Amino acid sequence: MDNSSKKAGNNRKNIRIIKIDFLVYFTVFKKTSSAQFDVLVKELEKNPDLAKGAPMFGASKSLVELQWNELANKLNAHGPPQRTATEWKKIWADLKSRTKKKIAENASSMHATGGGPFRLSPLTDLEKAIDRILLVSKAATPSGTVLRQAQAIESLQDKFV
Incomplete structure (x- = not known):
């Protein structure tokens, strides 16, 4: 055997086969219907304290849970x-969270300088209803000149939609 065949033989000994098992997970995504979103917003408009997550005066945690369970039943009835x-x-x-982020980005772009x-x-x-x-x-936009800028943004949004 020449040197080249010895090297090739040594290389074969150093090769290790590593077996990796891949597990495939399937997740089921639940897509909320537009009817459910509409009902969610309408019900939370009636109860803004529940929507804000703020504690209601005299309300216990169990009462808040009961309200969410009733709301869940109404939403589940819509398919x-x-x-x-x-x-x-x-x-x-x-x-x-997404609505707040979008509003904050719009507000910061109003204050941005540069090109x-x-x-x-x-x-x-839906986002407008959540904002209401x-x-x-x-x-995000306190009173004063910034308020006029926010009104300008709102009028621009109405033109785009």
Whole structure:
């Protein structure tokens, strides 16, 4: 045997076969219907304290849980997907978070300096309803000149939608 065949033989000894098992997980995504979103917003407009997550005067934790369970039953009556009260709370928290983020980005783009295009993310009807409940725009844009800028944003949003 020459040196090249010895090296090739040594290389074969150093090769290790590593077996990796891949587990495939399938997750089922529940897509909330527009009817459920409409009912969610309408019900939380009736009860803004529940929507804000603020403690209501004289309300116990069990009363708040009862209200969310009743709301979950109303939402589940409007078709699949069926969710628990905890899952509906998570849906609402995610909606609030995304809406607040979008409003904050719009407000910061109004105050931005420098070049580049003005970036406006128009609010959807659902997001506008959430803003009416939570009053996020008023918190993001206080009174004064900024208020006039916020009104200008709102008029621009109406033109885009």
